[in-house]
Structure formats: structure tokens, C-alpha cells
């Protein structure tokens with residue numbers, strides 16, 4: 082019986098990878114565009130197509146079934162009209178568009194949709210969620226590998242180091258680590274920091290049990306100066322990726338707006354996730370779903386920050402705390418957010434309701450009776466009222482404990498399976 086199941090599984094995955102071979106080459110196609118707008122409008126403008134040497138993604142999971150992310154890309158075969166690839170993602174533009182500034186003026190941000198390189202003519206469509214959380218088509222472009230111009234440099238420009246190797250990129254979660262603010266003299270420190278990050282990462286559940294599902298590679302890009310910009314400390318340095326603290330006016334939020342440069346550097350290795358490691362002791366970081374994660378080397382001593390951040394970028398987890406008022410428009414009232422670990426209780430069935438004990442009231446009181454129970458506790462997604470989280474505490478809320486709640490853990494494990502099975 083086991084053998085029969087194995088044969089079935091083998092045949093199914095073989096036919097799925099045959100689908101990949103029919104439609105795609107084992108390279109990436111990058112659609113670079115500019116996303117601009119304000120709190121009410123958004124515009125997409127094409128910048129360039131780039132072919133990249135590697136495709137680090139799956140050859141079997143071509144369609145994203147989670148439907149996570151504020152944005153979505155779909156690729157259709159032009160001849161048959163078949164949907165042949167899809168993924169969700171987020172961006173800094175979306176976060177900025179929820180700030181007070183976005184009510185005053187428009188701003189533009191670099192964005193990319195990364196897909197496997199098509200063998201035949203395709204139509205690529207980009208979607209953005211509306212206020213009801215439904216995806217609306219915003220941009221459409223054709224790509225014909227025989228006719229459409231694209232840039233292709235089929236060589237590794239930068240040195241790449243293996244930090245953790247467990248197998249073929251097609252069936253692993255591939256993380257590419259990019260150095261920021263490490264000078265020519267600091268290569269040794271960077272490699273040491275990468276090993277420290279990897280060690281700490283795999284010391285944390287549920288990553289510990291899944292160590293053999295990950296590859297980690299580091300690309301070496303020296304910066305002219307050490308550290309990162311920090312406007313509140315009057316620090317401005319010349320660095321490879323141009324990161325800065327005080328992103329969106331939050332001192333500890335450290336991101337870069339030079340996103341196409343980040344993608345250029347990441348392309349030196351096959352990857353699914355980009356991790357930027359900044360050479361500084363200042364506290365901070367940041368991450369957005371299928372965009373990139375940022376951590377500072379000083380955090381490596383307290384790995385909870387970069388493990389928390391990776392939860393956003395990899396598994397689409399939301400923050401489970403509720404005190405900052407700058408993102409007050411992030412989760413609209415009366416609609417269920419897409420993140421797996423928060424709920425407005427509008428459609429709690431679609432979230433973790435099945436994991437809640439039938440005796441636990443919803444919403445769940447924050448008294449000692451429910452300290453160790455899964456429920457729906459008010460206060461999450463940057464607001465104190467109207468958004469609920471699964472546990473009183475979790476890695477996505479505070480660093481008091483050392484664990485992800487059951488709902489976050491499940492979301493991470495489900496995502497690891499999606500990349501690797």
C-alpha cells in the first residue's frame with residue numbers, strides 16, 4: 082500500500098514538473114516596474130524585463146493556493162489562456178500608502194514580479210487588493226521570449242558562499258543573504274555573521290525540525306562604509322544597498338528603497354527569499370511578504386528579531402501587537418485580513434477557528450483562565466480594537482516568550498511544505 086502511494090505521488094509530481102518543463106526554462110524572468118500613488122490611487126509603470134541565470138523556486142507548485150499578500154501576479158499562456166503561474170507578495174509602497182503622508186502627496190517605489198522564464202508567449206497580469214480584499218487587475222503586459230527585448234547577463238558577477246546546503250533549490254527553501262554596510266576588510270565578519278544567523282535560525286522551532294529543507298547562500302558585495310543610514314543619529318553612509326533606519330518615520334524600521342538593486346545582487350544565487358544583513362549594532366529590522374527581510378548584525382546576539390521578521394516575509398504573518406497608530410488604515414473594518422494569524426472575526430471560519438476549544442469564548446477574555454489557550458484575543462495588526470490574535474502572546478507579538486503560537490507555527494510549516502513538496 083505504501084509502495085502504491087509512493088508510485089502515485091511520484092507520477093503526480095513527475096507530471097507537475099513536466100508542466101514546468103512544458104512552459105518554463107530553469108531561469109527567472111524579472112518584471113521590474115514602478116508602483117506609485119497615494120492613499121486612494123495607485124499606478125503601475127513598466128521599467129524593464131530581465132532574464133536571470135537561476136530560478137530558485139518550485140517546479141511543481143506553480144499556483145499559490147494561500148492567496149496571501151496585498152498584491153498578486155498571474156501568468157497566462159497566451160495561446161491556451163491557461164493560468165500557468167501565480168504568487169502573492171507585498172511591498173513598501175503598500176505600507177507607505179497607509180501613512181498620513183500618503184494623504185498629502187503621491188510617491189513612487191520600485192517593485193518586481195519574479196516568475197520562471199517562459200518558453201512561449203505569455204500574458205502577465207498584476208493585481209492589487211481593493212477595500213473588500215478582492216484582487217483587482219491593475220496592469221497587463223505580454224512577454225514573447227522570441228521578440229520582447231530583455232537584458233540577460235549569464236554570469237555570476239559576485240562571489241557566492243554556501244552557508245547551509247541541504248539539496249536541490251527546486252525542492253528547498255532558498256535564502257540568499259546580502260551584506261549591507263560591510264567594507265572590503267569585513268568579509269570575514271560577514272561570513273561569521275551569516276553562520277551565526279543560520280545557527281540561531283535553526284535553533285528555533287519550527288525551523289529546527291526542518292533544517293534539511295533550507296539552503297542558505299551569501300553573496301559578497303562590499304560597501305564603501307560600514308553601517309547604515311540613521312537620520313535620527315545624523316549618520317549618513319555610502320553602502321551597497323542604501324538601507325536606512327527611520328523608514329516610514331519609525332526609528333527601528335530599517336529598509337531600502339533601491340529594490341531593483343537588491344534584486345540584481347540576489348540574482349547571483351538561486352533564491353526564494355532575500356535576507357539583507359546590516360553591519361550595525363543599532364536595534365532594528367523589517368520585512369514584507371515575498372519582498373525581503375532585514376536584520377542587523379547586532380540582533381544576532383538576540384535572534385528573536387530576525388526570526389520575527391522572517392515570519393512576515395516567508396509565511397505572511399502579521400504583527401500581533403496593537404499600539405502604533407501610524408498604520409491605522411492597514412486593516413479595514415468589516416473585512417477579513419489575508420494574514421493567517423490575525424482576524425477581524427468577519428470570517429473566523431477561514432482562520433484558526435477549528436483550532437479553538439469549543440468551551441473557549443470568542444472573543445476570548447484576557448484573564449488567567451485562557452493564558453495557555455488558543456482563542457481570539459483583541460489587539461493585533463497595529464490596533465487595540467477590532468483585530469484579534471490567536472494567543473495572549475506569540476513571537477509575532479512580543480519577545481517575552483520563545484515560541485510562535487500554534488497558528489503561526491502551522492502557517493510556517495505549511496509554507497515550508499509548499500516550497501519543498
Ligand SMILES: [Zn+2]
Nearest residue numbers: 475477486489
Ligand atoms: Zn502567532
